[in-house]
Amino acid sequence: MRERTRQMWRGGLYLLIGLPSAVATMLVLPLLAVGVMTTAFGGLGLVVFPPMMMGLRWWAEWHRSRAAALLGVPLPPRRTSLPKGLRAQWKQALDRESRRDVLWTLQHVAIGLSAGLLALICVVGPVTTLVSVPLWWLYPEGDPMRVLVGTPVRSWDTALTMGGVQLLLLGALGWWTLPRMSRFHARHCMKALEPSVEDQLTERVDELTESRAGVLDAHGAELRRIERDLHDGTQARLVSIAMRLGVAREALDDDAGTLATLLKEAHEGTEEAMVELRDVIRTMYPPILADRGLEGAIAAVAARAGVPTEAELGELGRLPAAVEAAAYFIVAEALTNAAKHSGATRATVRLSRQGGRLLVEVTDDGIGGVDEGRGTGVVGIRRRAAALDGTVLVQSPAGGPTAITVELPCAS
Structure with missing residues (x-):
């Protein structure tokens, strides 16, 4: 009983706040249209429109946070800041999330107005009944107070009976309707501002494509660094060693025996290593690409x-x-x-x-x-x-x- 009462009042408050916000949201699309049209006047819209779309994002996020709080569900964060650069700002202003924000305004106006008016009846109606029914006698005889479906009130019996019935019906309407209607509104708000399964997959593919491009750039830079280090460092040292071994072989007599054989093997092994290293460099990142x-x-x-x-x-x-x-x-x-x-x-x-x-x-x-x-x-x-x-x-x-x-x- 207590929990149900709490839900009713929370739902009523949620919908009553949504009523004026729905009225304010009716101005969003005309304002966005004005922002686009100002592009023709010195390109003003090129600078104004992206911040306007970000303002709509903030407005939608406030409603989304209210809906998540009412439903008691976690709220995944969304980007609520403008990136640097006019091109990046326009890209964000025209992305899928921004399109969902625009479509949400239409839904919020439609559901918010009707649900808010119903909440207004359920909340204000009982209060009005409690205040006005006891004052039935102040109404003129020719135009008496009317309750329920137009029943005139000309006596205390009618006022207490019919006013009580009206109060009970309005209370029952609020008791049954406000929690359900508020949750209905909140669920549709969350659904309108959250990506569909197809959009999630598409956004994930976009993220992977972007990250893959970054990995390719990093991989390419690393390949160039390794190729440069091998070419300028390791290969150069191998060349130097091979030259010294060659000079040492020339300086030895033919009858040097084992030492000459060892030097010959070391010299030839070094030259073979240089050939293999060149093949590795060409396979990894051909030097001709860098040149x-x-x-x-x-x-x-x-x-x-x-x-x-x-x-x-x-x-x-x-x-x-x-x-x-x-x-x-x-x-x-x-x-x-x-x-x-x-x-x-x-x-x-x-x-x-x-x-x-x-x-x-x-x-x-x-x-x-x-x-x-x-x-x-x-x-x-x-x-x-x-x-x-x-x-x-x-x-x-x-x-x-x-x-x-x-x-x-x-x-x-």
Whole structure:
């Protein structure tokens, strides 16, 4: 009984506060429309509109916190601050959460007004009945007080009976309606401002895509650092050691015996280690990428390919190092396959950027019939693309031609 009474008063207060807020929310969409239209006046809306959307976010979050408190559920935080930069602010002002905020205003006006008016009747009605019914005798004889469905009150018997019935009905209406209506309003408020399952998955994918871009940048920077350290440090020291061993071998007599043999083995072992180290560096991050960039590296690969190759390079912009390395190795592997197995007389390499994806196309006029089941280099190309969440399409009918198209995500 006591808990039910508490719920009734909490629900009534919640809905009564929601009534004027719903009236105020009716002004939101016209104000936002004005903010957009001011873009035509000196671009004022470009600066004004994002803060207006953030103000709507604060307004929606206040209602969301009230709803969560009424329902007794945790409140997952949402971003309530503007990022730096006008472009980032507009991106946030037009994101999914902002669209949910706008749709919430329509729902809040519709539900808040009707639920608030009902709460007003349930709360104010009993108070009005208690105050006005005892004063029935002050009303003129020709226009008496009326209760319930218009019953005139002309005596104390009618006032006490019909007024009491009206009071009980209003109390019962509030007792039964206010807790349910307030929870209904709160649940719909929470639902309107929380992402759907599809939106959650989409936002999660966006987060993973953004974090992957950061990882690729960090990975690329680390690859360049390791390549530079190996090239300038370890390899240089190995070269120095090999030169000294060579000088020592030249200085020894031919009859030095065991010492000469040991020096020879050490010298040859050092040179073999340098060759292996160069291979590791080229496999990790080709030095030509650091020296010439991706465009220059692809041009060099095309120039020294085993089949005459034409390179068509579009405007690529800045790419993560890992994407550059993957594109370089994909082109090199595809041209190697064309030279070894296709019998091609001509090949073409095309690189272009389409939004957040790098498109790599390698075609040749060879005999076609690529069979990945035989361990061709296409398997390695697929693995390199898959490591970056890229896609590979191979078109190689018998008789040719062969076209390998690779898409690599490169948004940073």
